[in-house]
Amino acid sequence: MTQKIDPLKKMNWFDRIAHPGQFLKWSRYLILPLAILSVILFGVGLWFAFFNSPEDYQMGDTVRIMYIHVPNAWLSQLVYVTMAVSAIGTLVWRHPLADVAMKAAAPLGAAFTTMALFTGALWGRPTWGTYWEWDGRMTATLILLLMYLGIIALWRSFDDQLRAAKLIAIIVLVGTINIPIIKFSVDWWNTLHQPSIVSSEGLSMPASIYTPLLIMMLAFTTLFALLQTNAMRTEILRRKADRQLRKSLNKENG
Amino acid sequence: MKAFLSIIRRDIKLATSSFGDMLTLVLFFIMIGVIVPIAIGPDKNLLASIAPGVIWIAAFLSSLLALDKMFRQDFDDGSLLAMRHASISFEAIVFAKLIAHWLTSILPLIIATPMLALMLNMNTQILIYTIISLLVGTPALISFGAVGAAITVSLRRGGLIAPVLILPLSLPILIFGVSAIKLGTGAGTQSAALLILGAISLITVAFTPFASALALKLTQE
Amino acid sequence: MIDLGPHASFIIIAYLGVAIVTLALIISNIAQYKKQKNRVKSFEDKG
Numbered sequence: 001m002t003q004k005i006d007p008l009k010k011m012n013w014f015d016r017i018a019h020p021g022q023f024l025k026w027s028r029y030l031i032l033p034l035a036i037l038s039v040i041l042f043g044v045g046l047w048f049a050f051f052n053s054p055e056d057y058q059m060g061d062t063v064r065i066m067y068i069h070v071p072n073a074w075l076s077q078l079v080y081v082t083m084a085v086s087a088i089g090t091l092v093w094r095h096p097l098a099d100v101a102m103k104a105a106a107p108l109g110a111a112f113t114t115m116a117l118f119t120g121a122l123w124g125r126p127t128w129g130t131y132w133e134w135d136g137r138m139t140a141t142l143i144l145l146l147m148y149l150g151i152i153a154l155w156r157s158f159d160d161q162l163r164a165a166k167l168i169a170i171i172v173l174v175g176t177i178n179i180p181i182i183k184f185s186v187d188w189w190n191t192l193h194q195p196s197i198v199s200s201e202g203l204s205m206p207a208s209i210y211t212p213l214l215i216m217m218l219a220f221t222t223l224f225a226l227l228q229t230n231a232m233r234t235e236i237l238r239r240k241a242d243r244q245l246r247k248s249l250n251k252e253n254g
Numbered sequence: 255m256k257a258f259l260s261i262i263r264r265d266i267k268l269a270t271s272s273f274g275d276m277l278t279l280v281l282f283f284i285m286i287g288v289i290v291p292i293a294i295g296p297d298k299n300l301l302a303s304i305a306p307g308v309i310w311i312a313a314f315l316s317s318l319l320a321l322d323k324m325f326r327q328d329f330d331d332g333s334l335l336a337m338r339h340a341s342i343s344f345e346a347i348v349f350a351k352l353i354a355h356w357l358t359s360i361l362p363l364i365i366a367t368p369m370l371a372l373m374l375n376m377n378t379q380i381l382i383y384t385i386i387s388l389l390v391g392t393p394a395l396i397s398f399g400a401v402g403a404a405i406t407v408s409l410r411r412g413g414l415i416a417p418v419l420i421l422p423l424s425l426p427i428l429i430f431g432v433s434a435i436k437l438g439t440g441a442g443t444q445s446a447a448l449l450i451l452g453a454i455s456l457i458t459v460a461f462t463p464f465a466s467a468l469a470l471k472l473t474q475e
Numbered sequence: 476m477i478d479l480g481p482h483a484s485f486i487i488i489a490y491l492g493v494a495i496v497t498l499a500l501i502i503s504n505i506a507q508y509k510k511q512k513n514r515v516k517s518f519e520d521k522g
Binding site: 143147171 | 419
């Protein structure tokens with residue numbers, strides 16, 4: 001393919017790095033560092049979690065489930081915030097990269113939320129004696145999972161992904177109302193669930209437990225950044241391939 | 255204002271002309287009240303205790319069933335596109351359609367509620383609370399529904415996906431709607447739930463016409 | 476391996492489940508990327 005005249009020169013720096021083609025170029029250099037970083041963080045975090053942290057005086061060894069439960073619960077919300085911010089980008093600036101980010105985040109969010117619920121159930125059984133309790137936070141997380149799945153289903157039912165992005169952005173933003181409900185629901189119907197652990201109360205746990213938790217949260221967040229970047233690259237390539245497919249079909253038909 | 259009222263009048267006229275649809279919806283609503291006792295047994299005390307929940311579920315499902323006809327027909331025959339050139343804003347038109355939809359699809363259900371109450375062994379006081387709770391809560395329900403219907407209006411298979419999107423958003427309505435009926439859940443809980451339900455209703459009714467109108471505009475681009 | 480106490484099975488299942496889902500996520504992420512990359516490449520080869 002011959003190089004055309006570069007139309008990007010007139011753009012400002014943000015437009016330049018956010019242009020899908022340019023994003024494809026520079027984000028390549030993000031993948032490896034992020035991958036290495038997350039491997040290191042997971043290694044250190046898991047070592048802390050199993051070999052260098054005490055058992056909790058109340059929960060015993062089951063406190064170790066927290067090191068994977070809390071990061072996933074945190075990501076289940078962070079991914080939705082990512083989607084909501086992208087949705088604003090889609091609707092207000094009509095930015096193609098925002099569409100891509102919003103689409104890439106949904107399956108990741110569904111996976112992290114599933115893991116949060118799964119580990120939560122396994123943590124709840126030994127500590128409270130039940131896998132599932134219809135308390136505010138757990139219910140809200142379940143609703144969040146249903147919303148992710150609904151959004152994924154909606155993406156798949158549209159043929160025209162550009163139009164789909166704008167419409168889905170609306171439902172994502174309407175759903176954002178749900179995030180505060182998740183946060184505050186714990187005050188509403190709190191039954192068995194513990195109050196928010198990383199909260200304004202400050203460090204309500206000893207540093208020996210807080211350190212592995214923080215490292216694991218960083219590890220999972222880095223993993224999300226890695227997977228999100230790669231999924232965005234995948235989506236840009238998919239659109240590129242679709243465009244080429246259409247072009248070649250048009251050529252064949254004359 | 256005249257244009258606004260004429261849209262409502264038009265939609266009501268259209269809905270009442272297909273009276274069969276309205277009747278079907280009410281029948282569906284009542285049938286849930288018939289199948290629940292058959293499914294769980296005719297124990298009167300049990301039925302009375304779950305009645306508020308059952309009525310809200312029935313209202314939920316019926317309103318989801320009616321969702322698809324809120325914009326679909328007008329979108330398909332192009333009258334929605336024509337309405338964008340009306341003298342009032344498109345958001346106001348969507349709001350008018352919302353009101354008309356509530357009057358033709360939800361109000362008949364609320365009128366049929368005493369039938370359900372009879373079958374589910376509710377006493378008069380609870381029935382009154384139920385009707386108040388439905389009157390306060392259902393506007394929020396169809397407001398969220400309008401967003402779902404507007405987003406999926408261009409999809410041929412949109413009938414099923416809109417409810418799936420809307421249900422999680424509407425759960426707070428269900429929670430507070432049912433709590434607004436139940437007695438003996440502690441002093442003040444019931445009236446607090448009704449107030450919160452009212453707040454949710456007001457906010458969503460004020461908010462969602464903009465979201466729905468935006469979705470319809472984007473679909474027609 | 477350290478002693479995980481009376482609820483060891485819960486801890487192990489939780490970690491195992493998360494490991495499986497995370498690995499599946501990573502693998503599908505890479506596979507999807509490869510698939511689209513190949514699609515684009517096959518079009519570019521054709522010209």
